Amino acid sequence: MILKRMLHYAPDLDRVFQALADPGRRHMVERLSRGPASVSELSKPLNMSLTAVLQHVQVLEASGLIRSSKLGRTRTCSINTTVLRSAEGWIAERRTMVERNLDRLGDYLAETADRPDTAADPEDRQRPMEKP
Amino acid sequence: MILKRMLHYAPDLDRVFQALADPGRRHMVERLSRGPASVSELSKPLNMSLTAVLQHVQVLEASGLIRSSKLGRTRTCSINTTVLRSAEGWIAERRTMVERNLDRLGDYLAETADRPDTAADPEDRQRPMEKP
DNA sequence: TCGATAGTCAAGCAACTGGTTCAGTATGCG
DNA sequence: CGCATACTGAACCAGTTGCTTGACTATCGA
Numbered sequence: 511m512i513l514k515r516m517l518h519y520a521p522d523l524d525r526v527f528q529a530l531a532d533p534g535r536r537h538m539v540e541r542l543s544r545g546p547a548s549v550s551e552l553s554k555p556l557n558m559s560l561t562a563v564l565q566h567v568q569v570l571e572a573s574g575l576i577r578s579s580k581l582g583r584t585r586t587c588s589i590n591t592t593v594l595r596s597a598e599g600w601i602a603e604r605r606t607m608v609e610r611n612l613d614r615l616g617d618y619l620a621e622t623a624d625r626p627d628t629a630a631d632p633e634d635r636q637r638p639m640e641k642p
Numbered sequence: 643m644i645l646k647r648m649l650h651y652a653p654d655l656d657r658v659f660q661a662l663a664d665p666g667r668r669h670m671v672e673r674l675s676r677g678p679a680s681v682s683e684l685s686k687p688l689n690m691s692l693t694a695v696l697q698h699v700q701v702l703e704a705s706g707l708i709r710s711s712k713l714g715r716t717r718t719c720s721i722n723t724t725v726l727r728s729a730e731g732w733i734a735e736r737r738t739m740v741e742r743n744l745d746r747l748g749d750y751l752a753e754t755a756d757r758p759d760t761a762a763d764p765e766d767r768q769r770p771m772e773k774p
Numbered sequence: 775t776c777g778a779t780a781g782t783c784a785a786g787c788a789a790c791t792g793g794t795t796c797a798g799t800a801t802g803c804g
Numbered sequence: 805c806g807c808a809t810a811c812t813g814a815a816c817c818a819g820t821t822g823c824t825t826g827a828c829t830a831t832c833g834a
Contacts, residue, residue, distance in 0.1 A: 531659035
């Protein structure tokens, strides 16, 4: 087992989310999630110059989302699941935190309710301060 | 602010990931994941003008990640878990796709291996085309 | 060897971003 | 009332992004 770098490396979420914010780049990630591909393969469905596609590849690679290596004249790109997982993890942590707090609020409301005619749908608890 | 109704909307991943790409905005999301907050509360740890914070709030709200409503003179922001979940879902789908394909590749390699001295660490299968 | 293929580099450009300041408006409170 | 709070709007500005074109290098295959 190779324990090289990135064992406890803080992935650069700025760059990762920035990379995912472009539809063309998401398209590339989607394509690469089905297996490795060359730069020109990635460019085919994308209606832009190869130069532009290469720039997107560089953005994705700088974010760590993909890796690439050149063999002969073709550069082959593939996805790095680690970074994908860490972006997913950041969102998941915040989401579960929100849900946990909403549940607690729900419990609190249930406990202190004298008149139980209040809303019970958890989604409705997201705007708890809208009425005077 | 942006009162656009997005009821059965396809969440705009461009805007969502773009919103998450800024550390200040992620800080706000993190804060809001612990409960609703006003704009000036959000601004406190952020070392920038209130105007700037408000602009970030507008970006987050346009992405659907947060909602806000004004009561008296204070605007209270809260997180929308739905959009958070859809961003998480997009990443998760790609990640599981990658992992599924890596597993299939692993199985294939295991089946066709005459000499079983090849690497077994799944992470190493991410660069499968580096040899002629 | 020659031409097609695959990528790379550099420069330029319009649009977008993330901040600022200044000048408001509306509300809460003593 | 009068002052502080909390936000809002408009204008401006430097830096970044997402492309483009044109010139160039390197490799593959007949």
